Amino acid sequence: MLYYLAQYLRINLDPPGFGIFQYITVRSALAAITALIIAFVLGPIIIKKLKAKQIGEQSKIELTNVGNHSSKAGTPTMGGLIVLASILIPTLLWGDILNTYVLLIFITTAWLGFVGFIDDYLKVVKKYPKGLIGKYKIIGQVIIGLALGGTIYFFPDLFSSDFYQYNTVTTIPFEKNANFDFGIFYIPVIIFILTATSNAVNLTDGLDGLSIGTVGIAALALVLITYVTGNLKFADYLNIIYLRNSGELTIFAAAMVGAALGFLWFNSYPAQVFMGDTGSLALGGAIGGLAILIKKEFLLPILGGVFFAETLSVIIQVSYFKYTKKKYGEGRRLFKMSPIHHHFEKLGWHESKIVTRFYIIAIMLAIITMTTFKIR
Numbered sequence: 109m110l111y112y113l114a115q116y117l118r119i120n121l122d123p124p125g126f127g128i129f130q131y132i133t134v135r136s137a138l139a140a141i142t143a144l145i146i147a148f149v150l151g152p153i154i155i156k157k158l159k160a161k162q163i164g165e166q167s168k169i170e171l172t173n174v175g176n177h178s179s180k181a182g183t184p185t186m187g188g189l190i191v192l193a194s195i196l197i198p199t200l201l202w203g204d205i206l207n208t209y210v211l212l213i214f215i216t217t218a219w220l221g222f223v224g225f226i227d228d229y230l231k232v233v234k235k236y237p238k239g240l241i242g243k244y245k246i247i248g249q250v251i252i253g254l255a256l257g258g259t260i261y262f263f264p265d266l267f268s269s270d271f272y273q274y275n276t277v278t279t280i281p282f283e284k285n286a287n288f289d290f291g292i293f294y295i296p297v298i299i300f301i302l303t304a305t306s307n308a309v310n311l312t313d314g315l316d317g318l319s320i321g322t323v324g325i326a327a328l329a330l331v332l333i334t335y336v337t338g339n340l341k342f343a344d345y346l347n348i349i350y351l352r353n354s355g356e357l358t359i360f361a362a363a364m365v366g367a368a369l370g371f372l373w374f375n376s377y378p379a380q381v382f383m384g385d386t387g388s389l390a391l392g393g394a395i396g397g398l399a400i401l402i403k404k405e406f407l408l409p410i411l412g413g414v415f416f417a418e419t420l421s422v423i424i425q426v427s428y429f430k431y432t433k434k435k436y437g438e439g440r441r442l443f444k445m446s447p448i449h450h451h452f453e454k455l456g457w458h459e460s461k462i463v464t465r466f467y468i469i470a471i472m473l474a475i476i477t478m479t480t481f482k483i484r
Contacts, residue, residue: 110201111135132335132355135202139359140366142198147370151190155374155381158184163232165382176459183379186228187371188387191320192221194367195360195394203359208266210356212259213397216252220306220393223248224385232384239385249306249393253299256397261294268352278405279349284484287349288406298400305396305408308415310388311422311447316379317372318449318463322414322470323391324368329411329474330361330398336481337402346481349403357398364394377460407480413473414466421448 114129128134158164164182196218203210223245231239264272276294277287290297313319336342338355371387374380383391392415399408409416425446433439444454452462 109205111204132338132358136331136335136358136362139198139202140362142201143194143363143366144370146197147190147194147367148373150193151187151370151374151381154187154190155184158186158381161233166232180379183382185232185382185384186225186386187374187381188221188224188228188383188385188390190374190381191367191371191383191387192218192390194370195363195390198363198366199360202363204356207353207356208259209351209354209401210360212256213357213360213394213401216256216302216397217390217394219252219255220249220302221386221390224310224387224389227389228384228386246303249303249389250299252393253302254295256302256400257295257298260298260400267354270352274349274351274403277349278403279407281406281410281480282484284347287403297405301400301405301408302393302396304419305399305412305415306389306392308412308419309392309395310385312415312418312449313383313388314447315449315453315459315463316377317375318466319388319391320368320371320375320383321463321467323395324365324372325467325470325474326395326411327361327364327368329477330395331358331365332478333404333407334358334361334398334402337404347484348481351402354402357401360394361398364391377463407477410473410480411477414470418447418449421446421451 111129114126117123118126118129162182163184163186165180165185196214199205199210199214205211205214223240226248227240227245230236259266260275264275267275274287276291277289280286280288309319309323312322334357335355336346337348337351338353338358340350343350371383375383395412396408399405399411421443425441425443428442429439443451445451449462449466453459
């Protein structure tokens with residue numbers, strides 16, 4: 109909205125200095141700063157209200173003897189509301205919300221945040237042990253996957269006049285001038301990606317600061333990737349797909365970085381608030397949605413390597429347990445506990461050490477992701 113106001117004033121009154129608001133770099137910086145300020149202002153207010161209404165984390169029996177999780181019961185949850193406000197409001201203020209790319213990522217994030225909010229509400233307010241039933245959560249994720257994938261597949265002209273040649277393709281990492289076309293399988297693939305990324309971030313959200321910090325690192329890399337994808341000169345130099353008008357996604361990604369830093373202030377050890385599914389589903393969907401919109405889906409296992417490893421550890425643990433139970437009559441485990449961050453807790457690592465080391469891995473993976481544009 110402030111973007112449109114600045115454009116109106118520049119065109120009609122031409123005040124000195126207002127021309128800077130046409131630059132994506134300037135508005136991205138302002139979006140990040142605005143997100144940080146919103147988190148700092150809203151954080152204490154929302155935490156106070158959550159405490160007053162006794163909307164806190166429930167104790168988990170399986171984590172009773174793991175680390176210091178027993179002491180976390182009662183810590184306010186649904187703090188994802190802080191994250192959502194810190195991302196969506198700056199996007200509205202500084203982004204071109206009528207831009208199809210921005211509109212789609214905005215709706216995707218808000219929708220998954222809504223699904224997560226329902227889950228948290230049923231779990232911590234209505235005291236339903238499992239919150240939103242799994243199949244209904246999946247339905248919510250499938251709906252937004254259909255909406256995003258269907259828009260890209262059937263209405264490429266909404267993005268730009270030349271987007272039709274890229275609507276079902278994606279970049280292949282480490283390969284020069286090579287793209288992969290999903291063809292008629294595009295929409296199912298998009299549904300899978302959004303469902304997988306939103307659930308992966310949700311699984312990672314088990315230690316203070318772990319999920320939001322790794323999301324912030326991934327978002328910072330996405331700031332750079334979205335910018336070069338929407339810049340003709342940089343896209344040509346890096347020999348990647350140039351998507352006209354996609355540069356506006358940089359404002360959204362920058363807001364994610366600011367929101368992550370702002371929420372980390374309250375979520376770092378010892379956490380004053382947890383994001384809950386309200387934040388984790390939305391953030392996972394935002395990362396997946398950005399990768400989809402800029403045609404970098406195959407980079408997700410690298411950029412989101414921490415989330416990928418967390419999810420894989422759960423799949424391996426469950427599969428191996430079922431296999432050994434069927435074969436030997438007794439289920440066995442490869443990890444002491446899954447997701448894998450709990451495995452390290454069981455090994456005696458302190459929570460802060462695990463989080464810090466996962467941050468280091470996430471930074472390394474973000475750097476590797478960026479190198480894929482030149483090492484081909």
